[in-house]
Amino acid sequence: AQSVTQLGSHVSVSEGALVLLRCNYSSSVPPYLFWYVQYPNQGLQLLLKYTSAATLVKGINGFEAEFKKSETSFHLTKPSAHMSDAAEYFCAVTNDYKLSFGAGTTVTVRA
């Protein structure tokens, strides 16, 4: 069984500042890890996916995430926040077909 913990239900950043969203997971076997973004009243959109090919994964919209096995973490970062990054972000893990999601982190961007 897997589980996901996202630290911080809300994150507020200034436009142009670093965005850091934390995700820790537990899994008995090497997992597949995902970050999804959800804009208001929309479904989930894939930001990036870890599949063991590389520990640093680059995604869309300038986001990237680093897989650290020793820390069981998969934190999401973006060097410079944009107003359009305001959304809810979900970390998810699976080692089969069933995604287990974190509770989500809502990002607000201050002008």
Next chain:
Amino acid sequence: GAGVSQSPSNKVTEKGKDVELRCDPISGHTALYWYRQRLGQGLEFLIYFQGNSAPDKSGLPSDRFSAERTGESVSTLTIQRTQQEDSAVYLCASSLESFGDTQYFGPGTRLTVL
């Protein structure tokens, strides 16, 4: 190409009524999933289809919930005798394969039970 579509986008019903939620997956995707998103919570898995079969129904919260898939395409999630705690956004996803594959989500159906 077309993504996953769901209908209706919003559904308001009275407690005790039955509702049907529809999902049209991406063409050619053999795997289909239903998830539920309650207000302020992450997504919880409901059911997984591989083709028209549902090898994993472990997330269905009660026997009031059922789902089917036909023609390896459209899926319907049915909730009988709806309760207020059923109010949530119901999201459908599909993937080309199942194991570890990227799941593509639809926009969801927002269900409100009065």
